[in-house]
Amino acid sequence: MRTAREDATARLDLYRPAETDLAALFGILSDPRVWTHFPTLRHTDPDQTAATIERWMRDWEHDALGVWVVRDRDTGRVIGYGGCSSLGGVAWNLGYRLAPEVQGRGLATELARRGMERAREVMPERPIVAYLLEHNLASAAVAVKLGLSLAHRAPDTGNPDPAAIRLVYADHPLTDDQLAAALR
Numbered sequence: 229m230r231t232a233r234e235d236a237t238a239r240l241d242l243y244r245p246a247e248t249d250l251a252a253l254f255g256i257l258s259d260p261r262v263w264t265h266f267p268t269l270r271h272t273d274p275d276q277t278a279a280t281i282e283r284w285m286r287d288w289e290h291d292a293l294g295v296w297v298v299r300d301r302d303t304g305r306v307i308g309y310g311g312c313s314s315l316g317g318v319a320w321n322l323g324y325r326l327a328p329e330v331q332g333r334g335l336a337t338e339l340a341r342r343g344m345e346r347a348r349e350v351m352p353e354r355p356i357v358a359y360l361l362e363h364n365l366a367s368a369a370v371a372v373k374l375g376l377s378l379a380h381r382a383p384d385t386g387n388p389d390p391a392a393i394r395l396v397y398a399d400h401p402l403t404d405d406q407l408a409a410a411l412r
Contacts, residue, residue, distance in 0.1 A: 252306035311343035
């Protein structure tokens with residue numbers, strides 16, 4: 229049974245995550261095509277996805293905002309997830325991941341824009357950050373399109389790829405604590 233729609237955009241229905249989303253989300257999170265920029269994060273076991281869903285559900289309970297499960301308005305099919313979630317209680321983390329077959333249609337921008345609007349409604353004093361790897365040009369383009377500015381560029385500590393560079397975009401200047409949260 230699907231939970232009630234929590235929010236929407238022009239083309240997307242947005243739901244709080246539920247355990248019933250496990251199979252659909254594992255299908256996305258285990259697809260190597262959505263992890264080309266960070267392959268070691270790909271889920272290889274549904275238990276990883278279940279733990280992620282549980283974390284997202286806790287975020288909603290704690291912060292009154294979190295990651296949405298994204299459904300196509302026309303088909304009702306889960307096509308991804310995203311929005312703003314708490315980043316260590318000091319910033320909002322803007323993130324999104326969509327199934328390969330729906331990428332390139334502006335849906336990430338639409339989803340991210342709604343997430344930012346909600347974050348500003350819920351706790352406007354928290355900055356909104358998007359952190360990503362430098363070679364993820366599509367995500368960087370979305371961040372810039374949404375008005376975020378590059379706040380940090382440095383090697384991605386702990387990444388299995390020693391050449392990886394982490395970028396942090398933000399909607400306003402970050403304190404040391406806020407930047408540290410984005411770099412964990």
